[in-house]
Amino acid sequence: MLPNIKTFAWRLLRRALPTGLRAGRFSIHISKTCCRCGQQEDEVHLFFMCSFSRAAWFSSPWFVRSDALVQGHSTLHSVIDVLRMRHLYGSLSNICTLLWCLWKARNDFLFHRAKSLPHQVHIAALALTSNVYDNALLLNQTPTPTQLSSNQIPLPGRTLRSDLLADGAKIYSDAAFRTKKIPGLLQGQVGTGVGIFISLPSNGGEINVQVQASAPPTSTPLQAEALALNFAAYLASQLNIAQPTFLTDCLVLAGAAALGNVSTSETPWSIRKSLASFFKTTYQLQPKVFHISREINDVFCCFYRTLTCLLQERWQ
Ligand SMILES: [Zn+2]
Structure with missing residues (x-):
């Protein structure tokens, strides 16, 4: 600078x-x-x-x-x-x-x-x-399925240009930081909203699972995203999903989660506890974690739109 x-x-x-x-x-x-x-x-x-x-x-x-x-x-x-x-x-x-x-x-x-x-x-x-x-x-060069090839897959933790590039089960996680739209909250209180979307390939089609959950408030949006990723990992392990690809729109979190180790100097202290739990939950599943941008990805954008609507409708 x-x-x-x-x-x-x-x-x-x-x-x-x-x-x-x-x-x-x-x-x-x-x-x-x-x-x-x-x-x-x-x-x-x-x-x-x-x-x-x-x-x-x-x-x-x-x-x-x-x-x-x-x-x-x-x-x-x-x-x-x-x-x-x-x-x-x-x-x-x-x-x-x-x-x-x-x-x-x-x-x-x-x-x-x-x-x-x-x-x-x-x-x-x-x-x-x-x-x-x-x-x-x-x-500006939006990829189409025919143009995709495996050499476009970035290193884990980086930005995946399209979720069509990922094979197998895909698990998207997102968090609503300090939302009031959680049932049972008293007026003036806030909590963390968590949304998970799982896409599992199945006999030529796919099975989709959507989960919404809430948690106590976190101090930063990053912590909220880490909490959502952790919950996504918990669901993956409960459903026994092998080699899942976790997708988050938080670049810092994707980078930290891809390191596979909480004790590196790049990992923010505030999310080390969540990440430690993420690694423990997923170590047998061989997960990959990527960042994906909402703005450039139609599939992801659709999911977010659905999720945001759901969060708003369900939690109003
Ligand atoms: Zn002005």
């Missing part, structure tokens, strides 16, 4: 960036409102809610609805964590570079009246990093 972007990121996360709202407290000559739309300018507005930022996030290569992304998050840290976990190229460097370019576009407009378009933010980000859009080029 470039030094000025590091400094910017540090100021942003330390809540020290001179947004309109913050700087306006110190001088009546500084406007507290957004120079583009006139709403109060805090970090969430500037980087995620303003129509300019929303257009930038929604365009290639991110395709993120930033207004939806920030819902339910009280800190920027947790928003960035979600992007890092779930987005194919949500590395800290890529995220901070994009945020810095949004900040620069805002300053150019505010101080120099230099108007830029949302997609120009990406051109600036691309110029600053060499790898931001590498994956985006791959994403």
Whole structure:
């Protein structure tokens, strides 16, 4: 990461960036409102809610609805964590570079009246990093079943471009972090929602099993995802499914689970207990774990849509 972007990121996360709202407290000559739309300018507005930022996030290569992304998050840290976990190229460097370019576009407009378009933010980000859009080029080539070959299967823990690439039983897991939609919860209480979808090949067809469960709240979305994977492993062992492929949309979790060992320095401490249990449950099953992106995968997307509907209907 470039030094000025590091400094910017540090100021942003330390809540020290001179947004309109913050700087306006110190001088009546500084406007507290957004120079583009006139709403109060805090970090969430500037980087995620303003129509300019929303257009930038929604365009290639991110395709993120930033207004939806920030819902339910009280800190920027947790928003960035979600992007890092779930987005194919949500590395800290890529995220901070994009945020810095949004900040620069805002300053150019505010101080120099230099108007830029949302997609120009990406051109600036691309110029600053060499790898931001590498994956985006791959994403545009949606695989079809006839094009698939075994050499497209990545190393375990990496991103599987299509679940059609995996043979045998596939087990998808997902978690709803701090959901209120769990039966029996008192008002104001939250819990972790867990959804598992199992696809078993059977005589030319397939058997599908869907399971929804709930658990006590976890501290982070990552822990919730680890809990879901652990539950998926429990079901696989109970059903005696050999050589299952576990699919999660959490890249950090897939990477950690594929290592097969909790004591490596890359494994986050917060999920080591869940992972230890995952390894213990699955050691005889010869599992594989991959990350799969919701955005690029029709089958997975369908499953998620079904799952989200189910979770909402069942737990309302
Ligand atoms: Zn605005």
